[in-house]
Amino acid sequence: MRFTSFVALLFVIASPVFAQGKNPSKRPMTFLDIVEMRSVGNPAVSPDGKWLLHTLSVPDWKAGKSFIDIHLVSLDRGVESSRQMTFTKDKNETSPQWARNGKMFAFVSNREAPESRSALNQIYVMRPDGGEALKVSDAKDGIGTFAFSKDGKWLVFSAGKEEERQLWFIAVSDIGNEKSKQLTKHKAAIVAWVLAPDGKRVYFTSADSTDEANKERKEKKFDVRIRNEDSPPLHLWAFDIDSKKEAKLTSGNEYTVSDVTISSDSKWVGFKGTSANRYKRTVTESSNYADLYLLEVSSGSIERLTNNEDISESPLRFSPNNSTIAFSATDEFQYFRNGRIYTRATGNKGGTWKKLGAGFDADLSVGFWSQDGKTIFFNEGLSATNQLFSVSTQTGKVTQLTDEKGVVFATQDEDTKVVIVNYTDPKNPANLYSVPRMDRIQNRGSWNQVTNANTQAEEFLVGDVETIQWKSSDGKTVEGVLVKPVNYEKGKRYPLVVQIHGGPAAASLLTFNASYGNYSQVYAGAGYVCLLPNYRGSANYGEKFKIEISGDYFRQGYEDIMSGVDHLIAIGLVDGDKMGAMGWSAGGHWSNWILTHTDRFKAISSGAGTMNWISMYAQSDIQRNREFYYQGKPYDRFEHYWDVSPLKYIKNAKTPTLIHVVDGDPRVPRPQSEELHMALKMLGVPTEFFVYPGTTHGIPDARNQMVKMVSEFNWMEKWIRGKEGWFEWNELLSTLKEEKEEKKEVASDKE
Numbered sequence: 110m111r112f113t114s115f116v117a118l119l120f121v122i123a124s125p126v127f128a129q130g131k132n133p134s135k136r137p138m139t140f141l142d143i144v145e146m147r148s149v150g151n152p153a154v155s156p157d158g159k160w161l162l163h164t165l166s167v168p169d170w171k172a173g174k175s176f177i178d179i180h181l182v183s184l185d186r187g188v189e190s191s192r193q194m195t196f197t198k199d200k201n202e203t204s205p206q207w208a209r210n211g212k213m214f215a216f217v218s219n220r221e222a223p224e225s226r227s228a229l230n231q232i233y234v235m236r237p238d239g240g241e242a243l244k245v246s247d248a249k250d251g252i253g254t255f256a257f258s259k260d261g262k263w264l265v266f267s268a269g270k271e272e273e274r275q276l277w278f279i280a281v282s283d284i285g286n287e288k289s290k291q292l293t294k295h296k297a298a299i300v301a302w303v304l305a306p307d308g309k310r311v312y313f314t315s316a317d318s319t320d321e322a323n324k325e326r327k328e329k330k331f332d333v334r335i336r337n338e339d340s341p342p343l344h345l346w347a348f349d350i351d352s353k354k355e356a357k358l359t360s361g362n363e364y365t366v367s368d369v370t371i372s373s374d375s376k377w378v379g380f381k382g383t384s385a386n387r388y389k390r391t392v393t394e395s396s397n398y399a400d401l402y403l404l405e406v407s408s409g410s411i412e413r414l415t416n417n418e419d420i421s422e423s424p425l426r427f428s429p430n431n432s433t434i435a436f437s438a439t440d441e442f443q444y445f446r447n448g449r450i451y452t453r454a455t456g457n458k459g460g461t462w463k464k465l466g467a468g469f470d471a472d473l474s475v476g477f478w479s480q481d482g483k484t485i486f487f488n489e490g491l492s493a494t495n496q497l498f499s500v501s502t503q504t505g506k507v508t509q510l511t512d513e514k515g516v517v518f519a520t521q522d523e524d525t526k527v528v529i530v531n532y533t534d535p536k537n538p539a540n541l542y543s544v545p546r547m548d549r550i551q552n553r554g555s556w557n558q559v560t561n562a563n564t565q566a567e568e569f570l571v572g573d574v575e576t577i578q579w580k581s582s583d584g585k586t587v588e589g590v591l592v593k594p595v596n597y598e599k600g601k602r603y604p605l606v607v608q609i610h611g612g613p614a615a616a617s618l619l620t621f622n623a624s625y626g627n628y629s630q631v632y633a634g635a636g637y638v639c640l641l642p643n644y645r646g647s648a649n650y651g652e653k654f655k656i657e658i659s660g661d662y663f664r665q666g667y668e669d670i671m672s673g674v675d676h677l678i679a680i681g682l683v684d685g686d687k688m689g690a691m692g693w694s695a696g697g698h699w700s701n702w703i704l705t706h707t708d709r710f711k712a713i714s715s716g717a718g719t720m721n722w723i724s725m726y727a728q729s730d731i732q733r734n735r736e737f738y739y740q741g742k743p744y745d746r747f748e749h750y751w752d753v754s755p756l757k758y759i760k761n762a763k764t765p766t767l768i769h770v771v772d773g774d775p776r777v778p779r780p781q782s783e784e785l786h787m788a789l790k791m792l793g794v795p796t797e798f799f800v801y802p803g804t805t806h807g808i809p810d811a812r813n814q815m816v817k818m819v820s821e822f823n824w825m826e827k828w829i830r831g832k833e834g835w836f837e838w839n840e841l842l843s844t845l846k847e848e849k850e851e852k853k854e855v856a857s858d859k860e
Contacts, residue, residue, distance in 0.1 A: 137634025158525035209261030379425025448472035535574030572633030609692030617641035773804035
């Protein structure tokens with residue numbers, strides 16, 4: 110078999126492993142392994158607590174997209190009992206929900222949609238013991254969302270074009286015998302909706318009017334896009350299912366309604382009111398300009414619960430007996446501080462809020478309640494892990510419930526109280542586990558694995574992963590995740606790639622690294638060390654650690670990263686003459702700062718990184734957190750914004766730099782990368798610039814994710830290890846064929 114230089118590298122990586130006789134049945138991870146990782150989602154526990162429905166997303170490399178099917182598993186017997194329920198080729202089945210009687214479940218699918226309208230979904234129902242799926246809806250323009258009523262009588266769904274959407278329904282007892290019927294005929298489109306738990310009402314949001322001329326101009330291809338286009342506020346309505354009458358519950362132009370929640374006794378409705386200012390209603394900024402309201406159903410009276418101009422609050426949540434309301438927001442309602450939970454008696458209008466979690470140096474959120482209402486459970490980051498915590502609603506004391514060297518995210522089914530845990534660690538991809546009762550969550554032996562989405566991972570040969578700590582320039586201890594090379598040899602120095610996380614208020618975790626952003630195990634298989642530093646500004650290490658970069662954005666984070674690099678060199682693990690750095694978003698920002706402040710690295714890859722904070726402020730879809738980090742607007746602090754812009758120091762740049770950005774990225778727009786590329790070209794610094802199609806902050810499609818990884822890896826190989834040549838398209842194209850053949854050979858050898 111003839112390999113091109115890159116393909117040879119990709120597969121010969123494994124040769125020394127096999128030659129040494131270590132784990133001969135395993136092989137290092139490849140790029141195709143990364144993009145072919147499967148994922149589970151949408152867990153739904155059956156009403157009797159015995160079964161779990163979930164989706165499995167399976168990438169199809171040839172098609173260049175993923176396809177989703179529904180699986181069913183016994184919570185008692187676990188993963189070995191798993192059954193695939195849908196088998197529609199090249200189509201998707203999503204959002205499974207159980208009927209209240211447990212005799213059927215419903216799901217959304219595009220299985221009958223033509224290729225030209227692949228997003229057109231309908232609702233289907235199926236028995237858990239199998240058989241053919243039965244189509245419930247027949248909406249010309251597809252359905253939006255659906256739900257079974259709590260009383261088990263109705264299946265309600267939205268349907269129609271987005272600008273004309275209404276509600277439809279069918280009695281559960283009539284499914285298979287009757288067609289669905291239109292429920293609402295509201296004068297404007299229904300935007301969002303929720304069924305009251307007693308099944309008597311549907312609450313929905315809708316505008317008072319529709320701009321018909323604006324609608325028509327878009328239909329006639331006058332498709333100019335208006336930034337922050339003005340639109341009428343959305344109001345809250347209630348529709349009585351028996352009388353078929355609707356009532357308007359909010360009015361005026363003060364706010365637009367969203368995030369509606371309802372108490373389990375259907376007596377109270379909570380919602381958010383976002384500023385009617387069109388520039389404060391953007392998708393990314395609206396949460397900062399919304400406050401919470403409480404509506405008493407019997408009287409129709411509305412109480413404003415909060416009045417925080419630029420602080421984001423969570424949706425309002427009700428305790429199981431509805432006597433208490435709760436939400437989470439920052440401590441003392443100050444921007445960017447740790448999250449706290451605030452509680453109050455539901456009917457105590459104007460009453461004092463009680464703050465929970467004082468003294469806990471991390472964020473609290475309202476996850477789910479204990480049945481007696483005395484405890485609220487929540488998931489939160491802790492150093493390089495994620496754990497489950499609880500807080501007492503009486504004392505405010507926080508208790509850590511899990512202590513895993515990985516990432517734990519737990520939820521609880523509201524009706525059966527079954528706990529579902531999504532868990533991953535450096536050796537194991539994410540899977541679902543069930544725990545019968547909350548008091549057994551701390552006992553890992555009581556977790557029952559119910560999915561095994563990536564069985565192929567058992568054949569991967571991965572490097573050891575651990576947390577590592579070092580002293581930064583100011584004497585503070587900083588932590589990161591260290592990935593060692595496959596078959597690491599003590600005393601040997603290795604090339605290093607620093608992989609810098611985004612955010613920056615995020616963290617690198619002890620997880621199974623299999624994304625196009627941090628494909629550490631591919632580097633480990635090629636003999637690299639990877640350092641994923643949790644630098645100053647990161648989350649999970651306390652409030653001060655997270656916010657102290659405000660007003661001094663790059664300096665200390667840069668020192669944290671570089672001192673971590675120095676530590677690895679000092680302990681004899683890394684060759685200081687063979688180092689590269691890479692990152693996306695905030696990781697790209699820091700990569701650009703590294704580029705302009707040191708020449709110690711041989712290669713840099715900058716993904717969606719900022720160069721000029723002055724121009725970035727207006728180009729980006731977010732401004733409030735920029736104002737926090739730079740303590741004001743650029744119009745007021747022009748010099749400061751420029752002082753922390755990598756472009757100011759661009760003449761210091763010496764390191765060969767590969768640049769990546771998505772064409773329509775709203776968060777870190779393409780012009781930032783253009784400024785970097787042009788400057789490097791003018792300065793004669795080796796550079797290449799990849800622009801990916803899309804309108805998202807990350808690369809949306811698998812094929813271009815592959816391009817990013819392959820080009821980036823080759824860039825490091827060229828400039829760190831001195832490999833001849835660089836990235837050629839025929840190498841990437843042949844990779845697809847050769848890699849599949851290699852996998853077949855490995856499988857044959859195992860047999």
